[in-house]
Amino acid sequence: MSTRIATADDAPQVIPLLLDAIGTIAYWLTGASDEADAAERLADFFKRPGNRISYGHVLVAERDGQVAGMLVAYPGDDAGRLDEPYLARMRRDFGDAERVIVREARDGEYYLDALAVAEAFRGQGVAKTLMEVAERRAAELGFGRTALIVEADNERAYGIYARGGYVEDGMLRIGGSDYRRMVKRL
Numbered sequence: 001m002s003t004r005i006a007t008a009d010d011a012p013q014v015i016p017l018l019l020d021a022i023g024t025i026a027y028w029l030t031g032a033s034d035e036a037d038a039a040e041r042l043a044d045f046f047k048r049p050g051n052r053i054s055y056g057h058v059l060v061a062e063r064d065g066q067v068a069g070m071l072v073a074y075p076g077d078d079a080g081r082l083d084e085p086y087l088a089r090m091r092r093d094f095g096d097a098e099r100v101i102v103r104e105a106r107d108g109e110y111y112l113d114a115l116a117v118a119e120a121f122r123g124q125g126v127a128k129t130l131m132e133v134a135e136r137r138a139a140e141l142g143f144g145r146t147a148l149i150v151e152a153d154n155e156r157a158y159g160i161y162a163r164g165g166y167v168e169d170g171m172l173r174i175g176g177s178d179y180r181r182m183v184k185r186l
Contacts, residue, residue: 110138
């Protein structure tokens with residue numbers, strides 16, 4: 001298995017994984033009304049630099065020429081700037097009403113925004129490899145910690161992150177759901 005930074009051409013394989021990872025947040029973030037619309041809007045953002053899910057912020061794991069998994073990660077300091085394209089699109093599509101995106105990432109941390117593994121590759125260490133690569137990258141960039149969120153009732157994922165050294169650091173409410181915030185010192 002190899003890992004690399006995604007390219008815009010990876011959209012057809014990455015976007016379904018991204019949808020799996022973020023679930024209903026995709027509808028809230030893009031204003032889409034159904035999965036096909038959400039996928040199209042996410043692909044548009046993925047192919048453009050300067051936003052949180054831009055290909056430049058996505059690590060992919062490949063096996064046998066297939067994207068086995070993906071992880072979206074970026075500096076927390078950049079979160080506001082990276083969310084502005086979503087806010088601009090919301091204002092364009094839904095009017096000038098005040099739009100807010102809950103800030104998941106904090107300054108001084110490298111934020112692991114979304115992680116998903118293709119079904120055919122689950123249970124083969126893909127997620128662990130992507131997490132390790134992202135954590136190494138964070139350290140190389142000078143960050144002392146990484147952070148992520150996990151749905152409050154997702155005990156399986158919570159346990160995986162806890163065993164990987166992440167500790168709980170509060171709760172967030174996003175799109176009507178509760179999420180546990182977790183941090184790992186590097």
